[in-house]
Amino acid sequence: xxxxxxxxxxxxxxxxxxxxxxxxxxxxxxxxxxxxxxxxxxxxxxxxxxxxxxxxxxxxxxxxxxxxxxxxxxxxxxxxxxxxxxxxxxxxxxxxxxxxxxxxxxxxxxxxxxxxxxxxxxxxxxxxxxxxxxxxxxxxxxxxxxxxxxxxxxxxxxxxxxxxxxxxxxxxxxxxxxxxxxxxxxxxxxxxxxxxxxxxxxxxxxxxxxxxxxxxxxxxxxxxxxxxxxxxxxxxxxxxxxxxxxxxxxxxxxxxxxxxxxxxxxxxxxxxxxxxxxxxxxxxxxxxxxxxxxxxxxxxxxxxxxxxxxxxxxxxxxxxxxxxxxx
Amino acid sequence: xxxxxxxxxxxxxxxxxxxxxxxxxxxxxxxxxxxxxxxxxxxxxxxxxxxxxxxxxxxxxxxxxxxxxxxxxxxxxxxxxxxxxxxxxxxxxxxxxxxxxxxxxxxxxxxxxxxxxxxxxxxxxxxxxxxxxxxxxxxxxxxxxxxxxxxxxxxxxxxxxxxxxxxxxxxxxxxxxxxxxxxxxxxxxxxxxxxxxxxxxxxxxxxxxxxxxxxxxxxxxxxxxxxxxxxxxxxxxxxxxxxxxxxxxxxxxxxxxxxxxxxxxxxxxxxxxxxxxxxxxxxxxxxxxxxxxxxxxxxxxxxxxxxxxxxxxxxxxxxxxxxxxxx
DNA sequence: TTGTAAGCGTTATCAC
DNA sequence: GTGATAACGCTTACAA
Numbered sequence: 001x002x003x004x005x006x007x008x009x010x011x012x013x014x015x016x017x018x019x020x021x022x023x024x025x026x027x028x029x030x031x032x033x034x035x036x037x038x039x040x041x042x043x044x045x046x047x048x049x050x051x052x053x054x055x056x057x058x059x060x061x062x063x064x065x066x067x068x069x070x071x072x073x074x075x076x077x078x079x080x081x082x083x084x085x086x087x088x089x090x091x092x093x094x095x096x097x098x099x100x101x102x103x104x105x106x107x108x109x110x111x112x113x114x115x116x117x118x119x120x121x122x123x124x125x126x127x128x129x130x131x132x133x134x135x136x137x138x139x140x141x142x143x144x145x146x147x148x149x150x151x152x153x154x155x156x157x158x159x160x161x162x163x164x165x166x167x168x169x170x171x172x173x174x175x176x177x178x179x180x181x182x183x184x185x186x187x188x189x190x191x192x193x194x195x196x197x198x199x200x201x202x203x204x205x206x207x208x209x210x211x212x213x214x215x216x217x218x219x220x221x222x223x224x225x226x227x228x229x230x231x232x233x234x235x236x237x238x239x240x241x242x243x244x245x246x247x248x249x250x251x252x253x254x255x256x257x258x259x260x261x262x263x264x265x266x267x268x269x270x271x272x273x274x275x276x277x278x279x280x281x282x283x284x285x286x287x288x289x290x291x292x293x294x295x296x297x298x299x300x301x302x303x304x305x306x307x308x309x310x311x312x313x314x315x316x317x318x319x320x321x322x323x324x325x326x327x
Numbered sequence: 328x329x330x331x332x333x334x335x336x337x338x339x340x341x342x343x344x345x346x347x348x349x350x351x352x353x354x355x356x357x358x359x360x361x362x363x364x365x366x367x368x369x370x371x372x373x374x375x376x377x378x379x380x381x382x383x384x385x386x387x388x389x390x391x392x393x394x395x396x397x398x399x400x401x402x403x404x405x406x407x408x409x410x411x412x413x414x415x416x417x418x419x420x421x422x423x424x425x426x427x428x429x430x431x432x433x434x435x436x437x438x439x440x441x442x443x444x445x446x447x448x449x450x451x452x453x454x455x456x457x458x459x460x461x462x463x464x465x466x467x468x469x470x471x472x473x474x475x476x477x478x479x480x481x482x483x484x485x486x487x488x489x490x491x492x493x494x495x496x497x498x499x500x501x502x503x504x505x506x507x508x509x510x511x512x513x514x515x516x517x518x519x520x521x522x523x524x525x526x527x528x529x530x531x532x533x534x535x536x537x538x539x540x541x542x543x544x545x546x547x548x549x550x551x552x553x554x555x556x557x558x559x560x561x562x563x564x565x566x567x568x569x570x571x572x573x574x575x576x577x578x579x580x581x582x583x584x585x586x587x588x589x590x591x592x593x594x595x596x597x598x599x600x601x602x603x604x605x606x607x608x609x610x611x612x613x614x615x616x617x618x619x620x621x622x623x624x625x626x627x628x629x630x631x632x633x634x635x636x637x638x639x640x641x642x643x644x645x646x647x648x649x650x651x652x653x654x
Numbered sequence: 655t656t657g658t659a660a661g662c663g664t665t666a667t668c669a670c
Numbered sequence: 671g672t673g674a675t676a677a678c679g680c681t682t683a684c685a686a
Contacts, residue, residue, distance in 0.1 A: 002442065004663055015673045020665060028671060050443035051387065052663035054378035055678050062421070069407050071601065076403040080396050083424050087431065092438070094389070094419050097410050104414065111419070115329065116377035218604040247605030254608075274398065277545040278574030279605075281581075331679055342657045347681060355655060379679035382662050442663095658685075663678105670673080 003044040012040035023048060054115075063091045063300065064117040066108050066124050068099040068214065072244060073272045074289070075123065078142065081293030082121060089301065091118070098124045100215055112137060119300050122150075138303040140296050145186045151303070153296045153313045154188045160285040160317040161195025164239045164267045167283060167319060169203055171265055171327045173236035176200065177228065179210045179249075180241045189241060192269065196239060208232065212245070221245065225252050237265035237325075243275045243284055250282070250324070266324040276320060283325035286318040330371040339367035350375060381442075390418045390627065391444040393435050393451050395426040395541070399571060400599045401616070402450065405469065408620030409448060416628065418445070425451045427542055439464060446627045449477075465630040467623050472513045478630070480623045480640045481515045487612040487644040488522025491566045491594045494610060494646060496530055498592055498654045500563035503527065504555065506537045506576075507568040516568060519596065523566060535559065539572070548572065552579050564592035564652075570602045570611055577609070577651070593651040603647060610652035613645040 009019040014033060021027050022037040040046070054060045063086050067075045083093050094117055098105045105124050112120050119138035141152045168176050178196045181189060193209050200207040210231075212224050225248055228238075240246040246268030250260055258264050268275070271286025295313050302309045336346040341360060348354050349364040367373070381387045390413050394402045410420050421444055425432045432451050439447050446465035468479045495503050505523040508516060520536050527534035537558075539551050552575055555565075567573040573595030577587055585591050595602070598613030622640050629636045 002440075005665095006663080016663095017665085017673055017675095018671085021672085024665080026666090030671070033671080045440070047437060047440040047442070049382070049663050050438070050441045051378050051381035052678090053665080055376070055382050055662090055680090056664050056666090058678075060378065070397045070410075071400065071404040071407040071599075073398065073400060073403070073601070076400070077398040079422075080398040080424050083397075083422060087423075092421050092423070092443075095406075095410060095422050096414070096419070097407050110374060111377065113329075113372070113374040114377045115374070116419075218600060222604070244601065244605060251605060251607050272398075273545060274400070274571065277549070278571060278578060280578050332681095333679080343680085344658080344682080345656055348656085351681080353682085357655065360655080376679050379662090380681080382664090382679080383681050385662075656686085658683105660681105660683090662680090665677085667676085668674095670671100 002049075003046045004049065005046075008037065008040045008044055008046050011044060012036040058115070059118050060116060061091055062094055062117045064094045064096065064108050064112060064120045066096045066098050066105055066120065066122050068124060069097045070095065071097075073274045074242065074244075074270045074287075077272050077274070077289050078123070078293055081290050082297065085293055085297040089297070112139075119304050121296055121300060138300060140300045140303065142292060142296050143188050145188065148311070151299050151309050151311050151313070152188070153292050153299065153315070155287040155292060155315045155317045157188045157191035157317075158195045160269065160287075161192035161239075162199055163317065163319045164192070164269065164283075164285055165196045165199040167321075167325050168237045168239060168265055168267060169199065169205070171237070171325055173265055173327065174205050175232070175235050176205065176237045176239060177208050177210055177232050177235045178239045178241070179212050179225075179228070179245065181214050182211050192239075192241060214242075218248070221248055222252065225249055229253075229256060235264070237267070239267045239269075241269050243268040243270045243272060243279075243282065246282055246284065247275075247279065261324050261326055265327065271318070271320050279322075281322040281324055282320075283322040284320045286320050288315045288317070291315050329376075330373045331376065332373075334371055335364065335367045335373050338371060339363040385442070386445050387443060388418055389421055389444040391421045391423065391435050391439060391447045393423045393425050393432055393447065393449050395451060396424045397422065398424075400601045401569065401571075401597045401614075404599050404601070404616050405450070405620055408617050409624065412620055412624040416624070439466075446631050448623055448627060465627060467627045467630065469619060469623050470515050472515065475638070478626050478636050478638050478640070479515070480619050480626065480642070482614040482619060482642045482644045484515045484518035484644075485522045487596065487614075488519035488566075489526055490644065490646045491519070491596065491610075491612050492523045492526040494648075494652050495564045495566060495592055495594060496526065496532070498564070498652055500592060500654065501532050502559070502562050503532065503564040503566060504535050504537055504559055504562045505566045505568075506539055506552075506555070506572065508541050509538050519566075519568060541569075545575070548575055549579065552576055556580075556583060562591070564594070566594045566596075568596050570595040570597045570599060570606075570609065573609055573611065574602075574606065588651050588653055592654065598645070598647050606649075608649040608651055609647075610649040611647045613647050615642045615644070618642050 005019050009016045070076045070079050096108045121140050123142040139150050143154045180193045197207040253264050268282050268284035271284045299309050332346050336343045397403045397406050423435045448467050450469040466477050470481045507520045524534040537555050595609050595611035598611045626636050
């Protein structure tokens, strides 16, 4: 069915080896042979078999990306940049959305072991999976704490937390709530919380962190954020741990008849290009998504080639000043 | 380095074949052998080599997804569902973001030919690429017109155009502008335009379609939409061809001191879960993204297995009634 | 119930 | 310059 190198060789009247040499520009070849073989490839519409090549070379040219879900703009943009960077360096990407599926993450890691991919970039929440003990493998984590031997690329979450909280305090409010994921997940994002609590207490204000799991459905999140409004009826500002949730909070506030920023200030986190363009009024902390992707790819390729790397890369964040934080 | 089946066999004191049989539950095996082999696999932490398997089986268990960019929520959600559906059926996905890169699309198609993937799901804008002549290959298009032999899955764009336009007319406005991609791209989305123009003329109103390329950057889009406001200073409503752009239009309107919906009505298109939750006030046409993904996967798998399929699958749309279309 | 041997398509070594 | 041949790791007739 599909033509193989042998068919090309036969048609061109040469041996398999010669055809292979032409295919890979190996050794010296006569003009004539070259042309004959190229012609044969053309007419047969020959494409080298990927599996056979991989089997021989012992590498696949594939990188696995495991993230909660590309339907979240932050991960969508991140994956987009990762794919771009990797494509530039001749890698394709396999993606796995691991949200609410611990098994999937394990499965993908097994694939790596099976040699189906040459490396992995992880941004998942599921922690402490046994296979992570294989820390000698080419794996890089983005914004997630992994095994201590796995390099991690993140933005400056602590600084981000400081910037956000400070911004709200500067606006003149004192009853500021922060929302974040469960502290049981030891993600770098928890440092936003630490920073928030530090700034609050430094100013003699009482920190209130409201826990909400990232992995909830939209409907569940809405319900949970409505509880937030019930629990803190007199809150003046919220520092939400991501922009999508900040959007939900704003829409709930409107539903409840509160005006932003008149009645409630809001600061988000992530600062995707999408949000900055669609909801520019939302004050948020901008993570350097493109830069994070670049660094992650650099580090991964170093790991693959056996070069030593740092274990932690912290990239700077920025404050996007919208109107949702102005009194 | 990495253990192979032979190492397992050796450690278990059996032959390669037996080990393979255990691995694949083939034939009858004694309890003892089974246990021995399993133990050996365990201690060696054995994982079968993917390339070798693929080479033998002549299939990869990989499907290629080519879309403009997963950083757009519509494609992000679509890819998310596609990955989910395919994972259920033991396929992993390779993704390619082809935005502004015709060559990439060609490259991925070549991969298919190279047997690196078992099938392709396309949602790209780049048309008329030579390789599409290989229409006997397992390829499915989502919302894109391809070669006439490639099945296409889409939502009812014409109906969507009708619903959106009718909604605005019902709100009592007459100067309604529509924005859409260049008509040179023969996408199904152009049917939204056809529908819009039909409804407008049916009501004796003058249709005005404003062309804007999807592939522009955010900055370029902003500039272009600002032109729209200059060209039609007295417009009362806009029917935008996707929600992200609708968001941009709304933010521009605010910048220009116009209130929505008091001064300007807006209807979007796509109705992603993200938008319905973050910007519920935006009236929009909801595409059945999850259903489209399911159908696309079904059709692709049929094509792969050689089963005959329809050439066109049109799924129903819904109107999401927000406040941006209420006068 | 288990083992031998051939083959999947490519590449590289080493003679010619 | 070109051509056999073995190897990559796995699977499966076919034998034993």
